[in-house]
Amino acid sequence: MADLPRLELNARIARTSQGLHDHLPVTGLDALDILLRSLPPTPTAAGVTNDFGLHLYSPHSDYVSRYLRTAEHLDRSLAALARMTGYFSTELSVRHFLADFPDETMKTIDAWSRDEDFRVRRLASEATRPLLPWAPRIALPADAGLPVLETLYDDPHFYVRTSVANHLGDIAATRPDLVLATLHRWKVSGRVTGEQFAFLARNALSNRLKEGWPPAYALLGYTPDAPIALTPLVLERTELRADDTLNFSASLTATATAPVHVMSVIATTGPSGPPREKVTFVRRATVEPGQELRLTKAHPLRSTAWWKVSPGSYSLALQINGRRFPAVPFTVLDT
16 A cells, blocks of 8 residues: 555556455456445445446456456356446457457457446447557458447437447547448438437548538538638737737638538647648538628647647648638747
């Protein structure tokens, strides 16, 4: 326990899992039985108030993946992870089983996709994501989980459909045409329609929409050459500092009814190399002839894990239905 406060989260989980292994009076399936009996009867009884669960229970599944990942205990271990996922989502542990026992684990995952518990169904999609964040990569084809998604894409629970959309987004990183064809097929099937389909498609093709990929916009009903006009962008200030707010506005008009999908593009304008870009959703609407659509946004200039705001020259542009309109410059000053 002495150095526990200094450890990062994953190391704390591993340390607790190791403590269970060191101090439980039994090992193997007897230890697994103790872990399962230690769980409250339901996630609700455990105090879980969200779909993901409580980190308090993460060492349980970590123990299973570290000490019970064997051919001898495979079925019981995977069944335990399905039980535990309601207390704390177990996709990270499942991925270790996918690495060591891919065929057997995929067979179990297929059954999970039809489980009565929505958290187990979500686990089937999440565990097989090609680019699952903060997770080890698995040596499976990018589309290995697609049969699972075919079962789940019209799931009644939003938590499951969100995972399906994120999973498709991972596949789209390397195989966008496959994702586009899959979404077309799902749309034609009639199993998912309206805003439910739009949510799947927007999230699955999120990065492709940011890149301005015309097929992604076409699938969602947006025409890149829509008959629209945009007034020049107006910035409230052109000199800002990190953590300030960039306020901008413009007006959009059309000569014919046109659905529009608007994004803002903040880019660095360095002296060499391609600019770094941060693309952010602004608005979706339908523009009618003779009506002005006012576009405004307050954009905080905050650094994130993927985007660092440094002093220098920047530009802001609007991207509408994948088409970039003229950019305007601004400067981030040194603090």
